[in-house]
Amino acid sequence: MVSTTFLNLNDEKQARIRKALIDEFSSRPLAEAEVAPIVKQAGIARGAFYKYFDDLKDAYRYIYGVAMKDIHVQVNQEVASDQFDPEFFLSQVTSFVDGVAKSDYLNLIKMHLRRNESLIDDNFDDSRLQGRQWAAMVLSHQVIKQILLNPDQKDLSLKRLHGVLQLLTQKGD
Known part of the structure; x- marks a missing residue:
């Protein structure tokens, strides 16, 4: 589950991370996705990713849920x-x-x-x-x-x- 630490980030940083998640999970299936491209694109430390999400599957659930809610x-x-x-x-x-x-x-x-x-x-x-x-x-x-x-x-x-x-x-x- 996405952490409250992530939810308390400013809107601009959350948007950068969401964009990086969308890009990674749009170009690779979950089984082949990696944290490295996400953190690089989002401009965050690898450790920060794990403060925000338990793992890639958690990050995927989060961004897919955002997508469903938005559209x-x-x-x-x-x-x-x-x-x-x-x-x-x-x-x-x-x-x-x-x-x-x-x-x-x-x-x-x-x-x-x-x-x-x-x-x-x-x-x-x-x-x-x-x-x-x-x-x-x-x-x-x-x-x-x-x-x-x-x-x-x-x-x-x-x-x-x-x-x-x-x-x-x-x-x-």
Whole structure:
């Protein structure tokens, strides 16, 4: 877990370190990442890195969490309710994909999807979701992955998602 020492750094220094983390983890998978390029680019001592983060995996979790928080469109209470609106899920996927494409995190997220996803524990509790909401969430995440890794398939992937979401509106939850 990122330390309070890091969180108490001035904004400029935090930004330099975040940029160095993004660059390292965007260009190398977590298993091949190194501390040396991060500390060099950030202009910090190696010991300082370990004051801020437990290890590279901790630093990766931190920066990936920052990326998700910065670009993820918040899914509102509708997901937890009994209502189901396919257009809502489609717009969330489109907004997320477009947000990633315009962000500094695009390569980080692509590297995550290609090489690092299985290395990081996903603690999302989806047990509160109804059947249709759960299915829409799973499909949405898969479509996001497909689009980010194959941008030329965006229109087709969104069209297919829309069709399946429409099928989920039928009774039989």
